[in-house]
Amino acid sequence: MSSHLTTVITEKQYREFARGLSEEIGTLPTIGSLKKDSVLREIDILAKQFFSQAIRQIKSHVDSNDGGIAVADIPLSDDLSSAENFVCGAATFTALFNAVGTPFRRNGEGAPFSLHKASHSSVGKMKSAGLEKFTPDAKLGFHNDATITTDGVALPRHIGVYNAFIGYNNPGCFHWLPTSSWNEADMFHQMAEEDVRTTVKLTPMMYEDANGDFVQRGPSFVHAPLIWKNTDGNFRYFLNGEVNSAENSDRLVEMCAAMRKSIASSDSRIRIDQRERRAIILRNTSGFHARDIFEDPIQGLDLSRIMLRIVDSRSEFYPGTLA
Numbered sequence: 041m042s043s044h045l046t047t048v049i050t051e052k053q054y055r056e057f058a059r060g061l062s063e064e065i066g067t068l069p070t071i072g073s074l075k076k077d078s079v080l081r082e083i084d085i086l087a088k089q090f091f092s093q094a095i096r097q098i099k100s101h102v103d104s105n106d107g108g109i110a111v112a113d114i115p116l117s118d119d120l121s122s123a124e125n126f127v128c129g130a131a132t133f134t135a136l137f138n139a140v141g142t143p144f145r146r147n148g149e150g151a152p153f154s155l156h157k158a159s160h161s162s163v164g165k166m167k168s169a170g171l172e173k174f175t176p177d178a179k180l181g182f183h184n185d186a187t188i189t190t191d192g193v194a195l196p197r198h199i200g201v202y203n204a205f206i207g208y209n210n211p212g213c214f215h216w217l218p219t220s221s222w223n224e225a226d227m228f229h230q231m232a233e234e235d236v237r238t239t240v241k242l243t244p245m246m247y248e249d250a251n252g253d254f255v256q257r258g259p260s261f262v263h264a265p266l267i268w269k270n271t272d273g274n275f276r277y278f279l280n281g282e283v284n285s286a287e288n289s290d291r292l293v294e295m296c297a298a299m300r301k302s303i304a305s306s307d308s309r310i311r312i313d314q315r316e317r318r319a320i321i322l323r324n325t326s327g328f329h330a331r332d333i334f335e336d337p338i339q340g341l342d343l344s345r346i347m348l349r350i351v352d353s354r355s356e357f358y359p360g361t362l363a
């Protein structure tokens with residue numbers, strides 16, 4: 041673990057932030073209260089007051105050329121109930137993400153994060169809905185996060201993930217490879233010069249409906265480049281989903297496999313231990329991330345993980361077509 045990337049928030053800072061927040065949202069906070077504009081404004085004001093040093097550090101780690109990632113451990117306060125610690129932890133995560141981006145909110149008014157809850161009993165349901173990559177016991181190889189629209193691929197500038205709860209004794213590591221540290225990148229840049237486009241089978245987007253069933257949302261395929269140069273002349277990558285021979289030439293399938301292998305075998309990756317109440321904030325346009333399989337579930341618990349994810353509303357867009 042690269043400890044120099046970790047930002048420390050003291051219990052005192054967290055407690056004072058929580059106290060200020062509870063004045064705004066009342067004594068019985070719910071996660072839903074974090075949708076309110078007035079609460080989100082208050083989170084920003086309180087963060088400037090209590091987390092200014094952490095915010096500066098996170099910004100400098102995420103903005104740095106050879107880094108692009110920051111880690112923050114959010115304390116627990118004995119003064120708060122577990123429900124209050126859950127809500128204040130989510131609020132702190134939101135406040136820290138604001139250091140580098142503006143959280144996307146559905147219709148401009150939803151929560152600043154999406155909440156992903158997994159349980160052992162839901163794993164079968166998730167797998168049958170094609171969501172096996174979202175189950176905690178799945179290995180998630182190197183990729184970057186993308187949003188697919190009807191006219192192309194958007195790479196959110198920043199992504200934040202926060203493990204509010206981990207029901208495993210061995211959750212392994214989160215891995216980050218900044219594109220600046222990918223030493224074989226040059227081998228693949230010809231694809232950008234030639235404007236090589238691939239048909240990518242997308243990883244289904246996770247969506248739990250009102251009945252608790254998991255359903256797929258969004259398109260299944262997109263036709264887009266895997267590598268391009270943005271308007272500033274920087275290489276950008278779209279590494280998500282699968283490139284299969286049913287939709288692509290053998291040459292393309294081989295090139296993509298070689299690219300994935302090169303990224304996966306790069307020894308300059310940064311390893312971050314997965315930990316409960318640990319927030320990870322990264323510059324999604326400038327690196328690839330992956331995580332280990334969560335192992336050794338805590339016995340007697342059905343709940344396996346609660347994860348919050350923030351997506352920056354600002355993104356870099358590249359035109360493509362739905363295939």
Ligand SMILES: [Fe+2]
Nearest residue numbers: 183184185329
């Ligand atoms: Fe991801």
